Amino acid sequence: MASMNRDSTSSSLGRENSVEIFPRDLEKKKQKRKMIKYAVVVLCVALLCGAMTGAAVYWSRKRDPKVRTIPNRREMERVDCLPDEQRNRELCLNRSCIWSPSDIEKVPACFFPPANEWGYDRLSFNKPNQNTDRYILQDKLDSFGHVSRLILDVIYLTNDIFQVKIYPFDSTNKRYEVPLEYEELQSGIMPSNPRYNVTLSGEDSTFEMKVTRLDTLKVIWDTSISNLIFSEQLLQIATRLPSKNVYGFGENLHMSLKHDLNFKTWPMFTRDQAPSIDKEYNLYSVHPFYECMEDSIGNTHGVFLKNSNAMDYTLTPLPMLVYRAIGGIFDFYFFMGPTPENVIQQYTSLIGRPFMPPYWSLGFHLSRYGFRNTSDMRAAVERTTANNIPLDVIHADIDYMDRQRDFTIDNKNFKNLPNYLEGLWNKSKIRTIIILDPALEIANNYRPYELGRKEDIFVKWPNRNIMPDNDFNETNSLDMMGYVWPEWKVLFPDFFLNKTKDVWSELLVDFVKDMKRFDGLWLDMNEPANFGTNEEKPFNWPPSRNFTWSLKCPVNKYDDPPFRPKSAYGYDSVAKRERLSAKTLCLIASLDQGRYRMYDVHSLYGHKQAEISLEPLRKAVGRGKRSIIISRSTYAGSGKFAGRWLGDNSATWQDMRLSIIGMLESNLFGIPFIGADICGFFGAPTKELCGRWMQLGAFYPFARNHNDKKAPNQDPGSLGSDVIKLSREALETRYSLLPYLYTLFHQAHTLGSTVARPLFHEFYHDNVTHAIDRQFLWGKHLLISPFLDEGASENVIYLPKGQSWFDFYTGKRISGGTLLSVKQEKFSRIPLHVRAGSIIPMRRPQKTTQESLHQPFRLLVSPNSRDEASGVLFHDNGESIDSFENQRYLFVEFTYTRRRLTVQRIDANLFLYPYIFEITVHRVAQNPSFVSINGETHHTYSFHPRYNLLHITNLSLDITSSLLVEWGNY
Missing domain, CATH: 2.60.40.1180 (Golgi alpha-mannosidase II)
Structure with a gap:
């Protein structure tokens, strides 16, 4: 998109002035640049000639339709200037970029000019305190809608960890920053023996930053490859990498643990999206962290970008890494290892050590979506235990609820569920985990909704004027309605609001009285997911209703940002141009009484739900006992209070293989309590596949067999003697090794180590x-x-x-x-x-x-x-x-x-x-x-x-x- 859509709303959140990220009219900027070069002639005629020759070639491209090439500009160094649009020469030139198609597949045809021709210069330097170096950056040409002046702080935290933070110089231009509390590493004292050296280019020269490992003198970060973009709704930075051994970033379905660097772009933005083979989709969680092994002796560093806005990362064969985010600031943390395992320990020292799971949670878990009644659940448990297959936990999916409403029990089909679960514990010592979704149905005499309305805890529209017709009349409030599993419209708790925790706690504690017992929570749909956003109706809208409805987001710069990240354009089709708000709430939504926009905190929603659920869950379980939370959507630091699973996979051999990659990446992200749905969620596994998957799943840190309601039973006892034998032997081996596994989780909890570990880590x-x-x-x-x-x-x-x-x-x-x-x-x-x-x-x-x-x-x-x-x-x-x-x-x-x-x-x-x-x-x-x-x-x-x-x-x-x-x- 060449320029921003003007906001059609009149809200305080939607009326800010638009800024062109990719300006069309560069004549004034050209003249300014020429004036600068004319001034330089007083100092050096020779420099003027060279500079003007180069400038004439570059700036004439808008007037000269001929394709040009850039001398000494290697094609592998190109940073794509049209990642969000079709490969089109006119669009490229409108963005003031260079058009030069390559014979090499996937090399960008449209790319940014050399770093010294645009972007930022480094100005002054000072030290606001002992362990911080502060640099001022100034935009050269008022280009690309840039914030004109920036601060770059290098904060020396420990000998192994430092922070680089880039944000506006103007204190009145307050930018959104991720509102999560991480561990305090800063002592205010300069580290005595740092492993790193951070250098910036000289004063009044083009911005460059290099990070060097001191004991090897290896440069591990080098931004001289391209300049910096820092505008209202686009941040971009590119760096050379020291090697092609790059791991991490997510959540995506990567086809290999070691990243494919062939100009691959991946999106990060939480989305209710099932993984799909060979699709570069953004999935349920966001983890902007990678590690890179630099050399043959194993020196490894890691980098975390503390940013929760929708972002893309591109990896190229140079090797080069390009970050693009549509908001916030650049807030990087570097972890110098030197070993891969040291890197993860240092990363978790910042974001928080993983929680210590209860011993019982390391046993085998049985689940399915589609138990029709308590008898169905009982039959699955009995098929397992009768065949002497170890079993510790049964999961209750939304089937147990009354019309898919949270904190309710279906009194027809699951009336005796509480007694059954209590008896299952008393007789067999098998525990229970129940599912909860965030959305609460709008219904009279439904206590969770009524309590939420009374305490005013729901996600809201910014103001009345931009709400869709009739929505205000229905709720008589600014609450943003959606539609998920219940049979009517829903509201979404604002987990950023302090009082929401009190309401959530009260509902949990009361519900355990109805259920008699449960031992853990399974938090689903918390990306947050919403069905049918911007469409005619949700896919599951009741056919009996004689009208249709869906949440429709007005056109505005948050739901339709000027730069479309791959989490939007990656889903484009011939029939539809996808919006960023697809499958979720409108991103113009207001949270925490207007403090945040959904645009900024969307990818933190599941993290916050898990965070505020832990203490109430412990209170509900009682007796000073550990409980457990499994969350589908997570962010950096979620491992401190939750585990996760890999979402709605399929019953294929490829999905089984790729689950290993997802499991290992989750350990890199500081969430070692991780597993995939054993035997696959969608589809019917063959007996051979399920038998082998039960063997593999017995060595997931979180071992759960789970599938979809449309699929046949796949609990191991239902698939015959061969699967039973393989499952029993594998799980008995797991149970024999539980002291070792439990010790590994203790080391993760105290040292930040991985549990399931890639071979290259050792x-x-x-x-x-x-x-x-x-x-x-x-x-x-x-x-x-x-x-x-x-x-x-x-x-x-x-x-x-x-x-x-x-x-x-x-x-x-x-x-x-x-x-x-x-x-x-x-x-x-x-x-x-x-x-x-x-x-x-x-x-x-x-x-x-x-x-x-x-x-x-x-x-x-x-x-x-x-x-x-x-x-x-x-x-x-x-x-x-x-x-x-x-x-x-x-x-x-x-x-x-x-x-x-x-x-x-x-x-x-x-x-x-x-x-x-x-x-x-x-x-x-x-x-x-x-x-x-x-x-x-x-x-x-x-x-x-x-x-x-x-x-x-x-x-x-x-x-x-x-x-x-x-x-x-x-």
């Missing part, structure tokens, strides 16, 4: 791992290599070099750096390998976590080539809030060196301590003639020479005591 020296996304790790020690190909006879997996690996099931040792072919037979177990040098705590698997929590421990010891190994265990009662912070836990270190295993309690403050009942040791050279425990001979052990395995059994070792286990030969 083996960054091994270049083969940099692109692997069909395998993943649990922590440092367990490699998971699922079967992902239909009908395949073998699974080729890679064992990273640097260490040996042990087959989890047999103990067979395999050298690292090996491509291993694993037979893929009907009942083949999912391939698992243990890294040499590890000690993994395990338990006997039970049918629920409640049973397994009190089972004794088993240790799996896998020495490396130096005959050493180590590991840790975190253990508590699995459910108390803040058990670590309140020092109600057990922490144990395990150390093995040359046939000596020590168990050392670090912290202990529990009443109940399970014991160690068995120890298995890999890589034992020969059958020992003795085993001793703290100097006392122990007689029950066995040696398996084929794989050099030692089993020490019949133990009852107090895990809180200092223990020394030895073996050898006399």
Whole structure:
């Protein structure tokens, strides 16, 4: 769009003066530029000649229809000037950009001129405080609708973290900034030994910023590739990257974990959008964070852009990264690692460490959309438990509600649901998670609506004049109506408003009395989703009604911004030009009593709902117990109080494979409690697919089988003996490893580490791992290599070099750096390998976590080539809030060196301590003639020479005591 649509409204939010982002009339600017160059002639005639020659070539392009090329301007350095429009020469020139088609596929034909011909110059420098460098930037030509003067602050936070913040110099030009409270890192003191150096171009020269890693002198950010755009509704910055190893950004369905840099543009703007193969769609969440491995020795940095407006990111082969956002400011945080795992730990030190999940939430979850009644739900549970498949949680989708209304129960089909769920816990120790959507139906005698209206907590139109006809008459308020699952119009709580939390809390606490019990919340549709926006009617509008209605947004600069991000133009069709407000509320909407526009905070809506739900949920659950929130829409920092799932996937082999990428990216985003709908949400999986997906899903941090109401049953007990066998074996393996998984979540909660981990995070020296996304790790020690190909006879997996690996099931040792072919037979177990040098705590698997929590421990010891190994265990009662912070836990270190295993309690403050009942040791050279425990001979052990395995059994070792286990030969 060459210029902004004028706002057709009369609202205070819609009447601000428009500013052309891409100006058509440059004559005054040309004259100003020429005047500057004429002034320069007094100083240097030679410089004048060169400058005027270049200027004549550039500025004449609007008058000269000939296509021109730019000397010494490599095509790979082009920054696209028409990302939002068709490739069109006239549009390009109207944007004052350069038109020069390339023979190279995907290279932009329309691109920005060199950085020194437009944009900003760097002016003065000062230090407002000890750890901040402040630069003033001045627009050269009043070009591209720019804010004329900017402040750029470089804030030195720690030796590993710094912030670069770019915002208007004029304090009266107050820009929207993301209103989330992150951890305070600033001490006001200059870090003593920073890993980085930030430099800007010299005074009165074209703006450039470079970031250098000091120990390698590698430049990791370099904006000299293009200048900066900072206008009212478009921000753009481009930087060279140090390598092509780029990971992160989301939420999108990426076809590979390592980014495709072939001029790929992806949108970020929360949307009720099911993932679709090979479509560059914006999905449910927004996470403007990436990490880049810079070199062959693994130095890695990460960058977070704290901006919640709709934005695009483009990656090119140079390699280059281009950010475009349609509002806010540039607020970058850099994390210098140096290892990939260090980067995530530093990132979560800012946005907040992930929450500690209750132990029970690590069990298997069963769900579906389409339970017709309580009997349907009961049948699915019984099919699972009758086949001895472990099960911990049943989910209740909107089926349980009265006419899909929040905080209600269908008294016809689910009348006995509360008694059933209470009995399920009392009898089988199976817990419940219920779904809630944000929208509340407009209905008399519906308490949530009436309480919300009384307290005035709903999202609003800015004023009466811009509301669609009759909407005001219907509500007698400025509340913005929408339509979702209930059978009538709805209103949306304003989760940015303080008093909304009180209303939400009251509704939750009251509802648990009706349900008798539930243990967690599943927050859906909170992008926020709205059906039929700007269309004739929603897809599910009742056919019995003799009229139609939908939310229709007036044309204005928020719903129709002058620069259309890919979250709008990416959905264009021949029949329709998509608006940014499609599938959601109007972006001109007002929140928090006019403090925010939906245009700015739309992508934070789900984050805020989850944030304000945690405390009320704990209050509703009561008893000082941990609960859990699963949210479909998240933002940076949501992992502090919520997990997530990957949305409405499909029952295909490709969807199963891509779920690994989504799971790993979520861990990079600081949300390790993550999983996909096992066996797929849409469609009917084959038995082979569901069996293999149950194997993979058993190693999602969040393991839930869930599907759509139109699909047949796919709970494992419904699909026959083959799926039952594969599911039971995989889940029993998961349950045996829960002490290890729970410890990983403790490390995520306290250190900010990942749980499900990309291979390159541990083996960054091994270049083969940099692109692997069909395998993943649990922590440092367990490699998971699922079967992902239909009908395949073998699974080729890679064992990273640097260490040996042990087959989890047999103990067979395999050298690292090996491509291993694993037979893929009907009942083949999912391939698992243990890294040499590890000690993994395990338990006997039970049918629920409640049973397994009190089972004794088993240790799996896998020495490396130096005959050493180590590991840790975190253990508590699995459910108390803040058990670590309140020092109600057990922490144990395990150390093995040359046939000596020590168990050392670090912290202990529990009443109940399970014991160690068995120890298995890999890589034992020969059958020992003795085993001793703290100097006392122990007689029950066995040696398996084929794989050099030692089993020490019949133990009852107090895990809180200092223990020394030895073996050898006399």
